[in-house]
Amino acid sequence: MAPAVELRNITKRFPGVVANDGVHFEAAEGEVHALLGENGAGKSTLSNILTGLYHPDDGQILLYGAAKVFGSPRDALDAGIGMVHQHFRLVPPFTVAENVILGDHRGEGKRFLVHPRHIERTVAELGKRYRIAVDPRARIWQLSLGEQQRVEILKALYRQARILILDEPTAVLTPQEAESLFETVRVMAEEGRTVIFISHKLHEVKAVSDRVTILRDGRTVATVDTASATQRSLAALMVGREVAAVERIVRERGIGDPVLEVDGLRAAGDRGVEAVKGVGLTVCAGEIVGIAGVAGNGQRELAETITGMRAPTAGQVSVAGRLLRGGDARAAIHAGVAHVPEDRLHTGVAPSLSIASNMVLKSYRGKRVARGPLLRLRAIRDHAVSLIHRYDVRGGGPEVPARQLSGGNLQKVVLAREFEDAPRVLLVASPTRGLDVAAIETVHRYIRQAAADGVGVLLISEDLDEILALADRIAVMYEGEIVAELDAGAASVEEIGLLMAGGSAE
Amino acid sequence: MIRIERRLEQPRWLAVAVPLGSLVAAFVVMTLVLLATHHPPGHTFWRLLVTGFGSTFALNSTFVSATPLLFTGLCAAVAFRMQLFNIGGEGQLYAGAILGAGAGIALGNHSGWLSVPAMIGAGVVGGAALALIPGVLRAYLSTNEIITSLMLNYAAALVIDYLIFDSLSYWRDTSTPSAKVFPQGKVLPDAASWPIAHLGGIELPFGFLVAIVLALFVWVLYSRTKFGFEVRVIGDSTRAASYAGMRTRRKILAVMALSGAIAGLGGASQDGDFRHTLDPRGLTAAGYGYAGIVVAALARYNPFAVCLIAFLLGGLQNAGYALQGADFPSGLVGVLQGLILFCALGGELLTRYRLTIDRRSRRAEAVT
Numbered sequence: 001m002a003p004a005v006e007l008r009n010i011t012k013r014f015p016g017v018v019a020n021d022g023v024h025f026e027a028a029e030g031e032v033h034a035l036l037g038e039n040g041a042g043k044s045t046l047s048n049i050l051t052g053l054y055h056p057d058d059g060q061i062l063l064y065g066a067a068k069v070f071g072s073p074r075d076a077l078d079a080g081i082g083m084v085h086q087h088f089r090l091v092p093p094f095t096v097a098e099n100v101i102l103g104d105h106r107g108e109g110k111r112f113l114v115h116p117r118h119i120e121r122t123v124a125e126l127g128k129r130y131r132i133a134v135d136p137r138a139r140i141w142q143l144s145l146g147e148q149q150r151v152e153i154l155k156a157l158y159r160q161a162r163i164l165i166l167d168e169p170t171a172v173l174t175p176q177e178a179e180s181l182f183e184t185v186r187v188m189a190e191e192g193r194t195v196i197f198i199s200h201k202l203h204e205v206k207a208v209s210d211r212v213t214i215l216r217d218g219r220t221v222a223t224v225d226t227a228s229a230t231q232r233s234l235a236a237l238m239v240g241r242e243v244a245a246v247e248r249i250v251r252e253r254g255i256g257d258p259v260l261e262v263d264g265l266r267a268a269g270d271r272g273v274e275a276v277k278g279v280g281l282t283v284c285a286g287e288i289v290g291i292a293g294v295a296g297n298g299q300r301e302l303a304e305t306i307t308g309m310r311a312p313t314a315g316q317v318s319v320a321g322r323l324l325r326g327g328d329a330r331a332a333i334h335a336g337v338a339h340v341p342e343d344r345l346h347t348g349v350a351p352s353l354s355i356a357s358n359m360v361l362k363s364y365r366g367k368r369v370a371r372g373p374l375l376r377l378r379a380i381r382d383h384a385v386s387l388i389h390r391y392d393v394r395g396g397g398p399e400v401p402a403r404q405l406s407g408g409n410l411q412k413v414v415l416a417r418e419f420e421d422a423p424r425v426l427l428v429a430s431p432t433r434g435l436d437v438a439a440i441e442t443v444h445r446y447i448r449q450a451a452a453d454g455v456g457v458l459l460i461s462e463d464l465d466e467i468l469a470l471a472d473r474i475a476v477m478y479e480g481e482i483v484a485e486l487d488a489g490a491a492s493v494e495e496i497g498l499l500m501a502g503g504s505a506e
Numbered sequence: 507m508i509r510i511e512r513r514l515e516q517p518r519w520l521a522v523a524v525p526l527g528s529l530v531a532a533f534v535v536m537t538l539v540l541l542a543t544h545h546p547p548g549h550t551f552w553r554l555l556v557t558g559f560g561s562t563f564a565l566n567s568t569f570v571s572a573t574p575l576l577f578t579g580l581c582a583a584v585a586f587r588m589q590l591f592n593i594g595g596e597g598q599l600y601a602g603a604i605l606g607a608g609a610g611i612a613l614g615n616h617s618g619w620l621s622v623p624a625m626i627g628a629g630v631v632g633g634a635a636l637a638l639i640p641g642v643l644r645a646y647l648s649t650n651e652i653i654t655s656l657m658l659n660y661a662a663a664l665v666i667d668y669l670i671f672d673s674l675s676y677w678r679d680t681s682t683p684s685a686k687v688f689p690q691g692k693v694l695p696d697a698a699s700w701p702i703a704h705l706g707g708i709e710l711p712f713g714f715l716v717a718i719v720l721a722l723f724v725w726v727l728y729s730r731t732k733f734g735f736e737v738r739v740i741g742d743s744t745r746a747a748s749y750a751g752m753r754t755r756r757k758i759l760a761v762m763a764l765s766g767a768i769a770g771l772g773g774a775s776q777d778g779d780f781r782h783t784l785d786p787r788g789l790t791a792a793g794y795g796y797a798g799i800v801v802a803a804l805a806r807y808n809p810f811a812v813c814l815i816a817f818l819l820g821g822l823q824n825a826g827y828a829l830q831g832a833d834f835p836s837g838l839v840g841v842l843q844g845l846i847l848f849c850a851l852g853g854e855l856l857t858r859y860r861l862t863i864d865r866r867s868r869r870a871e872a873v874t
Contacts (some may be wrong), residue, residue: 343745347745347746350746351746375731
């Protein structure tokens with residue numbers, strides 16, 4: 001029997017990156033097939049290709065043995081592929097039933113007059129059959145995230161999707177909700193539907209799937225039977241880089257007194273769900289502490305709470321023994337907390353403003369560049385010229401808008417500014433994401449230099465190699481908590497990879 | 507497939523080429539319209555130029571038309587610069603006109619040195635107070651300021667109508683029997699008439715000079731001060747602003763107040779410079795507040811460009827009045843003015859976006 005889905009040699013390039021590089025994938029009818037990989041491994045690109053959002057540069061899509069070409073997402077829908085996105089595609093003021101028929105151009109939704117009663121009955125029946133009951137007349141904004149996800153699944157089932165893609169479906173669920181989702185997934189598979197389950201959480205993959213395909217750096221690494229794999233072996237395949245290539249530099253200098261102390265810190269994420277759940281941390285002068293973790297486990301929120309961009313709901317942050325006022329970024333800056341944010345372009349700089357303006361983004365209030373209410377434009381310019389020279393920023397003079405710089409040079413602008421005010425604490429988040437090898441080397445050198453100068457560095461990164469190369473101590477963050485703290489010398493990649501994915505030693 | 511894409515960079519030559527190109531396009535279309543309606547295009551354009559800018563008389567009228575546009579243009583530019591879309595210049599101008607006229611009447615006919623500054627102050631307070639309503643709502647409740655400020659325009663228009671037409675308010679003239687039948691505002695005392703600067707034969711209204719000084723002030727404020735720096739950062743990226751520890755709420759309040767104050771000052775200038783009474787009909791019919799948004803957009807929020815554009819649009823408006831007559835219907839004047847604005851604003855789009863012809867998707871379709 002031909003597999004339900006077969007992807008042959010799929011390649012998709014974006015400017016500067018190959019997101020999918022000759023990916024092979026196949027899933028049978030009635031199978032739950034997990035797609036496992038780190039962020040940036042190419043999972044999202046692959047699912048976007050399968051749902052007709054992207055057109056592959058090369059390769060073939062076969063459904064039940066027949067070659068298909070999707071010109072648009074509608075073609076994929078018509079071919080029986082349904083997708084539940086991580087960020088839901090629902091219209092909040094509409095009812096469940098209305099959302100279900102939205103965009104349906106073959107059945108009920110095509111008619112000029114819709115019959116809400118009929119749709120509501122169908123939706124209720126589907127809900128009962130798959131154990132995902134939702135009141136069809138409820139409006140989306142009244143539902144919890146877990147219920148909204150059920151609506152997304154109902155939408156796909158209503159359109160008779162035979163192949164269902166779930167993109168990190170448990171990210172917004174409580175453990176209980178996740179358990180009931182797995183139940184639904186199994187029912188769907190028993191009926192002969194194919195479920196593609198995208199995740200980077202090992203225990204889920206173990207719990208729900210029949211087979212696993214592992215992607216790394218845009219390539220298929222392996223497809224294995226779940227039954228014969230362990231969390232540890234999957235972690236090795238997922239993270240599985242050449243551990244020997246990791247270069248650790250032992251710095252000969254003492255570690256000083258604590259400069260950053262975080263205690264019982266809690267904070268809500270953008271959607272109101274608690275994202276930081278009682279984090280405690282200490283960083284000493286001259287020390288680099290790495291926080292490893294898969295993106296979306298509360299690292300960004302933690303960084304924002306420490307730097308005062310986000311108000312904590314509980315707990316406290318102190319710098320060099322003095323308590324910071326929560327949610328006050330200015331207080332954190334004055335206390336000497338430098339911050340290299342994850343989103344360089346829209347948080348780290350004001351993109352349309354000149355390099356010179358961005359170099360004084362935090363220090364414009366100070367005496368060096370301001371006299372009373374007036375800015376000393378000459379001083380600002382001179383300051384920028386000297387920093388551009390010292391940090392070797394290429395791609396433009398002080399008047400060039402920051403957004404015209406390449407990623408590496410933009411990062412140099414941010415680093416130059418943050419180092420310039422002699423910080424006590426340096427918080428860097430994903431500092432080398434999207435940079436080329438040479439730029440990565442430069443950024444790492446600056447971070448080491450900062451530590452050598454006695455700054456306490458907190459490095460948040462999804463790149464394990466980076467953390468292993470730089471950090472003295474490693475804390476692993478999972479679902480808003482620090483689940484382990486290890487000495488960098490003693491930690492193994494497999495162990496950290498396992499902890500990052502919420503696994504426990506078997 | 508033709509797509510509209512955002513330009514990543516804006517080459518300098520575009521800033522000159524696009525307005526010129528838009529103007530050429532406008533004249534081409536206008537020529538077609540004029541030919542179709544049997545009016546000689548060359549002669550019409552010549553008259554447009556002469557009646558707008560070609561004589562002392564024309565220039566004086568142009569300054570009268572340009573002054574309120576300068577105020578409302580600055581009002582919009584100041585707020586839009588921070589991505590704060592104050593559409594309420596219209597209502598804030600009324601508020602300034604109401605308080606300005608009230609101050610002028612209350613202070614009687616003593617001295618211009620007393621009345622003029624008091625009217626300016628009252629206008630500023632009126633406009634700023636009205637603008638602070640959407641400002642506070644935006645800063646503390648994240649209410650969309652476009653809607654709230656727009657709605658307040660209607661509220662302000664009703665208030666100004668009420669004061670003269672539907673009540674025996676302080677502003678209404680009730681001294682003669684005819685004034686009781688045909689409602690009108692009290693005429694301001696002579697001391698409340700703002701002075702006029704004479705420059706050769708040209709008469710510059712005091713309000714015009716005040717507005718020029720304001721433009722200079724705004725330019726210094728936005729390009730040379732810490733306050734202006736924060737406004738520019740917030741306007742570009744609110745996340746970057748909060749990252750840098752800027753107090754965004756305070757800035758929203760301050761910028762709304764400043765924006766409203768400028769429009770309110772424009773309202774007081776209407777009382778003191780031109781109308782010498784509170785004139786609801788004249789003010790509501792003119793729609794200065796909305797025209798100011800067009801001025802600000804064409805000027806790309808640059809205060810000096812606001813001065814230039816307000817002057818040109820004032821001339822265009824003024825030429826329109828002179829052009830219309832038995833042989834030239836006023837509707838056609840409106841069409842010509844509309845065409846120039848349409849092309850200018852349409853061209854503005856091209857400085858920020860560009861059209862690309864997407865060949866790749868066509869190839870993809872060919873494969874399938």
